[in-house]
Amino acid sequence: MNSQWRADNQVQLLINGEDYFPSVFAAIDCAREEILLETFIIFEDKVGRQLQQLLIGAARRGVRVQMLVDGYGTADLSHDYLQALSDAGVRLQAFDPRPRRLGMRTNLFRRLHRKILVIDGEVGFVGGINYSADHLADFGPMAKQDYAVQVRGPIVADLRQATLALLAESATLQRRSRHWWQRALPLDADSDQASMVLCIRDNQDHPNDIERHYLKALTAARERITIANAYFFPGYRLLRTLRDAARRGVKVTLVLQGMPDMPLVRLCSRLLYNYLLRDGVRIFEYCERPLHGKVALIDRHWSTVGSSNLDPLSLSLNLEANLIIRDESLNERLHEHLQDLCVHRCKPVCRQRVMRGYWWRAPLIFLTFHFIRHFPAMAGWLPAHVPRLKPLLHARQPAEKTT
Known part of the structure; x- marks a missing residue:
């Protein structure tokens, strides 16, 4: 970095x-x-x-x-x-x-x-x-x-x-x-x-910088993590770090698409719900209109706003730019706004709903997750x-x- x-x-x-x-x-x-x-x-x-x-x-x-x-x-x-x-x-x-x-x-x-x-x-x-x-x-x-x-x-x-x-x-x-x-x-x-x-x-000097900033802040989180992301399909390390934070008592909240502009993207995100919910991560689907945001806050000072989703395209292929901001006032304003979305404009996702039909979807989840996570490397095989x-x-x- x-x-x-x-x-x-x-x-x-x-x-x-x-x-x-x-x-x-x-x-x-x-x-x-x-x-x-x-x-x-x-x-x-x-x-x-x-x-x-x-x-x-x-x-x-x-x-x-x-x-x-x-x-x-x-x-x-x-x-x-x-x-x-x-x-x-x-x-x-x-x-x-x-x-x-x-x-x-x-x-x-x-x-x-x-x-x-x-x-x-x-x-x-x-x-x-x-x-x-x-x-x-x-x-x-x-x-x-x-x-x-x-x-x-x-x-x-x-x-x-x-x-x-x-x-x-x-x-x-x-x-x-x-x-x-x-x-x-x-x-x-x-x-x-x-x-x-x-x-x-970028694809030369800074291929992992945004993901590394996220991982560093998530690992240090002690109180709250809120991520509002349009296209959420991160890799193993980010998922594991979110679960670890929830296990140690951090209040982890994801605000994801409930009215998607790209239905396939929401399907991919939903494949991860059980993995996260079972360790206490709270998930809300924003249903008023398509969510296109790429923002997050951690504890009371750290925030990020930018163009990068937490998905393979943004984290592995595209040119992206985020500002990482340390400021209590901005963090609190963003937190109040996202809390209002969760309370008034989102539907909470419960594990009971996610588990319906999970037995037959589990192999699909496994195959889809691994295919999409390795897709950037496979794209590199092409001319x-x-x-x-x-x-x-x-x-x-x-x-x-x-x-």
Whole structure:
């Protein structure tokens, strides 16, 4: 774990698109120098169109705008949408775009799943929320429940450097003053003294960093563990560590999908229920709408918010980014929110229900668990390539726009 802890950061928890999009769009609208945006998905809906117009406006007033999207998650933007951004001077790049075969997308694995936004090196956003209207309640029953944080302080320099490193441009863009954060305007923050570390997962230098942070915190837990995760299918060590925590008296609570956007994912999670319930882990299924969150809290200071699920894709294949946060105020706000979900919007899972028909499902559970857990290694047997960045459209240079 090579990342460093940064002290004295401001942090604000953002719940769902109703919190996230106004904060993000206001920051983009105020940008003066630089916008760095990474995301898995942009849809050409009301959220995607508003993002497009704000980025165009920023580029036209001289802000350097760079967008990095995933070649699988953001594969369906129209040429007109992209051309309008490019014409304004926005630099657009896709992570590992691949051609379709028989109308099907082929780049299923090793995705850019991170969601990071950095404005002027002063304010940053990290979480699990994509730029799509399905993160807003008015989308309907399938609107997603999700989380992000807005931060200011020393941690923003690490967010900026992480994006620049992926863009391979850190040597060509000017570094900001060491103490720039002292000039930043304050947030309407949950805390202004949070310690944080940016934890990324990639397929080269940091393949296990997020999982190792989880394991270290879970092993040290003494009072409470609450994990809210959209796609929950962790490996042996994480499962065993959760069971061990429950056995020594830690109150372990999992908030998982009860109304899934991907039914197969919930089926996989349910295969683990008996293993966890029999040692005292409490499981709640969130049934109001699809749960898309990737958050957790441990005891009264440790929290994480980011893009990483606890499943084979996030822990073994995708590029992910989480903030690990030590702060009592943020931890308590997240705890109160998740407790409210458990009490008012979830169904508790009892072992009696799980055990019905367990005798014939046990062999299926065993085979499925071992297949899915070893799937990333099996995927590595397939013909591989080095994921690459590719311009979606070549942005026009200022000189060209005047001719």
